Amino acid sequence: MSRLRAASGLLALAVLTGCAGAPEAPATPSPSATPSAPAEPIRIAAGPTGQTAVLAHVYAGRLREAGFDAGVVDAGAGRADYLAALERGDVELVADYSGNLYLHLRGRAPVGPAGAAPTGIATPSPTPTPEERGLAEDLSELLGLGEERADDDDVLAGVREVLPEGLRVLEPAPAENTVAVVVTRATAVEHGLSDLEDLGPVCDEIALGTGLDFAGRSYGPEGLKDAYECVPRSFVPFAEQDELVDALLGDRVQAAALFTASPAIEDNALVVLADPLNNFVPQRVVPVGDRKLPDAAVQVVEEVSAQIDTDDLVLMTRMTTARDPYTPEEAARYWLEGGDDT
Structure with a gap:
């Protein structure tokens, strides 16, 4: 990003966000996360939304800082596409939303735009068929909870149980994008x-x-x-x-x-x-990776993921949907640099 573009972009962002400050600069990865020898390239799928595309570039940027050869690739916006790419070994990592990922893995219809719209903004979707109704009840039933409604931990545990062999769920981010x-x-x-x-x-x-x-x-x-x-x-x-x-x-x-x-x-x-009885399907941001992903790379991803909350998703959405929008890569760079023009 040029200094002129960065300056004009930050001015536009300041107008958009009012008095809100830039995100604090995330901590530098610990030396223990740096690979001791050259590793295979880590390819990260852009995922289902504009938010996950920014997150993919965040992961890639932090992995490169730690010495890995990492980049973002287009493996398709559909879950079937990028999960198949993960299983084939075409990519090693993707960010997704816990509730929609679980429903997909159990053969159910995802919950609208949290898994389809790049901005988290509601968009029309087909009218559910009778088999697709009862989503929250079906979620609890699929998870074996009976009449108890599913919370974040229930859904994440469910994802881990049904994820295809060879894949693993990394620690989720605090960020969520739920109804x-x-x-x-x-x-x-x-x-x-x-x-x-x-x-x-x-x-x-x-x-x-x-x-x-x-x-x-x-x-x-x-x-x-x-x-x-x-x-x-x-x-x-x-x-x-x-x-x-x-x-x-x-x-x-x-x-x-x-x-x-x-x-x-x-x-x-x-x-x-607040939704204390968990009526709405949980949608935490969760990285999904190949089990062969090096432990040092997993540590890097989990460290940066732990710093991403819902306010960060809002910022990323705002930047990529502004009148003069940032690309996902530019938005990720802005976040990684803590908002500074470096």
């Missing part, structure tokens, strides 16, 4: 809302704006009713997130279902209502 119900601060104060249990008693007073596929998901009307006795006055579907957010800010709907890594939440100071 959540959000409200404006005014609505949160008016009704004393901090989680979905608070929403239940006043749910009949609100209209809930959603993506087009929300009504066909078990975490939608059925899940909210069963888990929180929440039956909104109405469900209002939107094809575009911008329209949904405008409706929320204009009080045409009083709550909205968004993905947690959407910049719209931070930009509009929206309140994310």
Whole structure:
């Protein structure tokens, strides 16, 4: 990235993020992570979304700093494509989302845009068939939890159990991109809302704006009713997130279902209502690698992955979807350099 481009890019980013500061510079890998001898190249698949493409370049950049020959390759955006590439040995690493990865491995339909849209922004998806309904219930059933709903640890354990032979799950990042119900601060104060249990008693007073596929998901009307006795006055579907957010800010709907890594939440100071009963499918960022990946490389990836939280996903999304967007490689470099023009 040229100094002129970096300067203009950072100015644009400052306008986008307001008073938010640049991410702190991640720690330099420990010397123990540096390979003692030349290793085979490490090829990293870009993965299913724009976020995972940035993460792939983050992994590659940190691995190169540690002395590995690492690069990002296009192995297809579909899970079947890049998982097959991992099994064939065409790539050695990819970042994915835990819930959608597990559902894919068990032959179920993924949960909408967390595994399909580069920005974490809701996009239309086909209406689920009857066999695809009951997703949250099916998830718990597949995991052997009975009526108990699955949490992050349950899903990650499930992924480890069903991952194809020869592959392994590295330690997940704190970052997640899952569905959540959000409200404006005014609505949160008016009704004393901090989680979905608070929403239940006043749910009949609100209209809930959603993506087009929300009504066909078990975490939608059925899940909210069963888990929180929440039956909104109405469900209002939107094809575009911008329209949904405008409706929320204009009080045409009083709550909205968004993905947690959407910049719209931070930009509009929206309140994310906690989901203590795990109605929504967990979607942690998780690196998946070949079992032959050197231990020193695994250590590097896990160290950098541990530093990536949901705010970082928001930043990466913001950078790659700005009016003058950064490429995934440029966004990764910005993150790795701690936002400094070096």
